[in-house]
Each structure stands twice: as C-alpha cells, then as structure tokens.
Amino acid sequence: MKPEERPKAAFFDFAGCEGDQLQVANLEEKILDLLNIVELVSFREVMTEHSDDYDVAFIEGSITDSHAEERLKEIRNNADIVVAIGACATIGGINSIRNAQDFEKVQERVYGDEREHYEAWEKAKPAKAVVDVDYEVHGCPIDREEFLHVVQSIVMGREPNIPDYPVCVECKLNENVCAFERDEFCVGPVTRAGCDSCCVNEGTICWGCRGMIDNPNEEAHEEVLEEYGLTAEEVMKKFDLYFTWQKEAREDE
C-alpha cells in the first residue's frame, strides 16, 4: 500500500478508562505494521499532534451527557467510517450499570454535594445509540488481534469476521471444564464469542464483556441460573455488569 493511499485514522475517548486505546498502544512493534496501512493523525496516548482531517474515527467510552453527544456527532460528520471500540462504546459497558439504579443516588455517590454542577444523563449509552456506527470491536478491553483484523477489513473493504455465537463455542473448542460443572455460574451462554474464551481458559468465568449475541436466549439462561440455585437478585447481578443497556434496548424493541 502506498503511504499516500492509507486512510487517516483518529482516536477519541468518551466516558471510559482508555484501556482499549492502551491495548492499541500495547501493540508495540506491531503498531509499525498498523502504520503501513493507516496514517494516524490523532491518538493522544502515543502522539502529541492532532488533526480533524480523518477518514476513520475510533470511539472509546460511552456517551453520558449532551457535550459528549455533540462532540460525537461532530466526529461522525468529519469521518467516513466510525468504529466503536470496547464495551463502553459498543454496549454501554460498565458505565451502564447505573442505568438500572436510582439516578439521584448515583449522582450523590459520585459528586456528593457538588452534584448540581455536573450535567449527566440518567443512562449511559453506547456510541450507536447516538450516531450511526459502522464497525464494532467488542470486549473489555478489546483484543489486540481482533482490532487489527477489523482495521485490515476496513482497509480491504471487506466485512470483518466477528462471531455471533456464544462463548460456549470457544470454551468447548478449548476443551475447558464448563463453569457450571465447577459449581460456578457464568453468562457465556448468552455472550458474544471472539475472545477465545480467555477468562475461562484461565480457570475463571465469563462476565459478558463482549455483550450479548444478537439473539440471546436470556429467558432460558435466567431460568437455568435460578435452577442452579441463584436467587433472582443474584441472577440480575450476573446480567447487570455489562448487559444493562442491551437488556433495556431489547425490551424497547
């Protein structure tokens, strides 16, 4: 690819921990390969320069107030392609836990007596709830290889290969002992794969950071969790960590 043919790419962060951009920065020597196919014009974790002339915008974080909304809309106007990266940007992420809580209490917990000085939406939203999003890189944090795969796909003009099946597929391919067989409980059966079941491979459980698959059988999974002895409240907690925005959006459909 000739240097002048490379699309210009810029990173932007909203409400989030910037851990997804850190994953990109952590590509280390591979970042040079990345630079062969895109020209970075804005990425505050690795460079000081900034330009508003970009083709591809990577969005990290969820959208939580009107300033963010305005800024994201402007980015959408500037960019040909918008890519949401990380759970906060793709599904509302951890920020959306508050969506199911009493908003005044949430504000008080975060801002205390100063709360009236801070404007914030009652509900945190993913980027796609505010603007059109062309591609998503799921996960908390994102997987570096999957990020590269999506960027490559954009440059090549093909659809990236993002699984729409549950984590159970990868868990079985990796021959893990199922969390349910270890007397633990996970949300892998409704969570989008693509992480190579990395958490379960290490002996823990799936928390659902890649969000629910497009057509999850939530009802069945809630029943199963209750059958395995979890209380209704415990079941909700399993689902609330990452799925709150998605659950509400599905109910509104």
Next chain:
Amino acid sequence: MKVIKKEDLENFVDELIANNEKEVVGVKSKDSKYVFDKLENAEELELDYDVTILPPKKYFMPQRETLVEYETREGIEMEAVNEVVPRIIIGIHPYDLEAIKQMDKVFADSPEDDNYLEKREKSVLIGVNMKQISEWSFAGSMGTATIEDGYDLMLTDLGDRYAVEIGTSKGRELLERESLEMRDAEPEEVEEVENIEENIQNGFEKELDFSPQNLPWLLAENYGDEDFWEENAEDCYSCGTCNIVCPTCYCFDVQDFSDISLEEGERMRQWDGCMLEAFAEVAGGENFREERAERYRHRYMRKGRYLYNRFGDIACVGCGRCSSQCVPDIADPTDIFNKLWSDKDE
C-alpha cells in the same frame, strides 16, 4: 489375544514416549473431567475414565486448522497445507472408535479430505473397554458399548494385567519390541474378557426404549410436528455445545485471515455447528434455519436419519457428551427419541 502386566504396559508407554517416533497422547484428567492430551509419562494415563470432554476426532480434524497459505507480493501464490503429526492415541472407548469408523467414511467420500485422511492414516488407535460408564451414556442401546474392529489394539483391564486384542498389522508392529514382556492369553482370561464385555452392556443408566434401527422412520414421521420441536427447543441457547462435543459432527467453516501486511495470509477451517444461528445463513442474508426449533430438529435429523440415508450408519454413538454438557439439559437424545417413540401411536 495377548496379556500384559500393568507395570509392563506402563513401561511400554514410557518407551513409546521416549522413542519420540510418534507423539503419544492419551486420556488425562483435567480438573474433575478427562481430556485426550499429550502424555509426558505413562503415569498420567487414566484408563478408567468415564468420558472425555472432546472426542479424539480432534486429532484428525483439529478445532482450527490451516488449509492454505497464500501471499500476494508478486501475483498470487498459494500452497495447500496439512500439518500431520503421527500419533499413538491411547484409551479410546468403543463408542469413539465407532464414531471414527463413521468419520473415516465421511471424509473418504468424494471429494476426499486429505487433511483428515493423512492424519488418520498416520495414527495408531489403542482402544480400551470401559471401566467407568458416564451416567449420560447410552452406548448399550446404540450397539457401541463394545466393538469388534476399528482399533489397532484393544485393551481390557483384568486387575493386575491388561488383555490386548490385536486389531491390525499397525497394532501388531507397535508391539514388536524385544523389551516387551507379553504372553498369549489363557482360556480363563479370554473368558474373563468376554464376561467383562457382556457386563458392560448392562451398566448403562440411560437407554433407548427401542432399536435404533427405527430412528430413520421415527424421525421422518415426526419431522412436521412443529409443536414438539418448538416445545423442546424453548430453552436452547443455540450455543453449539452439543455439536462441538459430538464425535460424529464434522461441519466446519472456512475463512481467510490476512496478515496485517495485507500481502500474506492463510485460509483456516474451524469447527462449526448446525445449532449456531449463522450456520445456515447464505449470501444475501437468507437463513434456511432461522428458528431455534428448526436448528434443534435438524441435529436429531442428522444423527438419526440424514446420515443414515447417506452412509448407512445411525450417527449417534450414545457417548452422552451432548446431554452431559448441555447447561439447560435439553440435548439428551434418549429423552427426545423415547418421547417420540412413546407418542407414535397417538
């Protein structure tokens, strides 16, 4: 039939490992379960296991496998790839041996699948009669609790010894070692093996209420009973677990993965499953089995009918992996088949 002392078998396995001519894999424990995995020493071998998480199929058709490597620097250059590791696989239960026999037919069917067949050809299969039976298994009903062929060597535990049945010349050659202390089985030992095999038949908690030969007819009769399939598929996650752990599921998906340079890459295949929503989706977005119940029905049709019509085998060997690993517990073939059978006169 031959007989070998347990300690001599252990030495034999250690020698095979040290020999390094072929990779030696066998059944090992993994937490509370069992898996086929590379053996570091004979002590790791667990020949009295109940069932492994995945069947040994993974050695002939790996979960993920490169089929083609390509580069596009100067024109397009492609090369077919088949990474063959010759292996000795120790501890295969009869139902899995039966499944391998069936898969051999499937992959030898035109067009022949060299990636499978070459790996299969370079493998030595050492079977073992079941000592422990999984509570989910119904191999007794499927005629796969014991087996007459399909192995290179077959072991039966006789307490302090193993009876060794030689199935093929490949198996015989493996035993041709001066250091190996082995003798002919005595009549009592031959009888003991026969008794053990007979007892295995009676050790199953789950069973089919009818001969599996009725399955093609039974499934054809009930194909259109949509209420039945919908009701039973209601709690299905479409997670594909029952497909992936099945010794006779062989579907795969092929994808190209380009390197970040965009100048080279590989074509990979990965196990796929008909329970997954995108399995029957084609270009243009049409999905031939969009509904959970349609996919759920399809798996039973494949196992009990479609593959029988094509290859002559009932493609369920009764290992019980699908039902034991299904979290909502809706994948038990005996449950579905027996319900259909008892309803047949209504």
